[in-house]
Amino acid sequence: MSKTTRKVALVTGAGQGIGRGIALRLARDGMHVALVDLKEDKTRLVAEEVRALGVEAATFRADVSRREDVFAAVEHAEKALGGFDVMVNNAGIASVQSIEAATPEEVERIFKINVEGVLWGIQAAAAKFKARKQGGKIINAASIAGHEAFPLLGVYSATKFAVRALTQAAAKEFASAGITVNAYCPGVVGTDMWVEIDQRMAQITGAAIGETYDKFVGGIALGRAETPEDVAGLVSFLASPDADYMTGQAPLIDGGLVYR
Ligand SMILES: NC(=O)c1ccc[n+]([C@@H]2O[C@H](COP(=O)([O-])OP(=O)(O)OC[C@H]3O[C@@H](n4cnc5c(N)ncnc54)[C@H](O)[C@@H]3O)[C@@H](O)[C@H]2O)c1
Known part of the structure; x- marks a missing residue:
């Protein structure tokens, strides 16, 4: 297939973890993939893996x-890969802190990345789809924490509830332009983010290293932690024509942990 007949997807936070898993899955699905991250050394390695699957990166x-960075990333993706069809606003950070001890600096930082990052991603993608006079799919990273807050994860949860709000409003605003907007809500995925959450939980609560992670995983009905590939399966569906009639939703994919 030539590069113009394939769909083009952009994935933020694609250097590792869930974003890498999504990028590789969309490549396997036959899309060219633009890999966006703070860490370009890491995205270069993922790009090699993507190209090995027979598509461009x-x-x-x-x-x-x-x-401005996000708008520039979308421009770059279109120029480099010859189209623009799917935007995955995956990049995000964690914050582990009690409600009592949350600081303005910490709250501002995580809202800028997890909430504003998704908002700019939605804006940039929708503007590009409209300029190209086509529809498109926008897919945002929420979380189980976007459906239910947990102790010491209140501020993080607030950012993920906000992602669901943006997803719903954008779905309604852009439906007439043929643009769908959905989110995915993973549970406990064994990435660097959970290593950090577990360590911070240990510092604050006195739990042993690994204890908080094991406790969360112990609550999963399907009996194991989630992998980036588990998440990527849902994102693959949301990016596919099978999800054409779905918008404004934030389905959970968590092995049975939070039930909605
Ligand atoms: N790991 C989990 O259990 C879990 C569960 C639910 C939701 N999520 C969400 O999934 C997404 C990915 O999580 P992960 O576990 O793969 O995390 P991760 O920390 O392993 O990877 C995140 C990636 O995003 C990049 N990134 C961070 N800040 C950025 C910024 N400002 N601009 C560009 N890139 C940036 C990092 O460099 C990194 O490559 C996040 O939005 C996270 O909140 C994760």
Whole structure:
């Protein structure tokens, strides 16, 4: 297939973890993939893995909390890969802190990345789809924490509830333009993010290293932690024509942990 007949997807936070898993899955689905992250050395490695699957890859360094970076990333993806069809606003950070001890600096930082990053991603993708006079799919990273808050994860949860709000409003605003907007809500995925959450939980609660992670995983009905590939399966569906009639939703994929 030539590069113009394949769909083009952009994935933020694609250097590792869930974003890498999504990028590889969309490549396996036959899409060209633009890999965006703060860490370009890491996206270059993922790009090699993507190309090994027989599609094209492009890398771009961007901080998703900076609106101009996100718009530039979308421009770059279109120029490098010859189209623009799917935007996955995956980049995000964790914050582990009690409600009592949350600081303005910490709250501002995580909202800039997890909430503004998604908002700029939605804006940039929708503007590009409209300029190209086509529809498209926007897919945002929420979380189980976007459906239910947990102790010491209140501020993180607030950012993920906000992602669901943006997803719903954008779905309603862009439906008439043929643009769907959905989110995915993973549970406990064994990435670097959970290593950090577990360590911070240990510092604050006195739990042993690994204890908080094991406790969360112990609550999963299907009896194991989630993998990036588990998440990528849902994102693959949301990016596919099978999801054409779905918009404004934030389905959970968590092995049975939070039930909605
Ligand atoms: N790991 C989990 O259990 C879990 C569960 C639910 C939701 N999520 C969400 O999934 C997404 C990915 O999580 P992960 O576990 O793969 O995390 P991760 O920390 O392993 O990877 C995140 C990636 O995003 C990049 N990134 C961070 N800030 C950025 C910024 N400002 N601009 C551009 N890139 C940036 C990092 O460099 C990194 O490559 C996040 O939005 C997270 O909140 C994760």
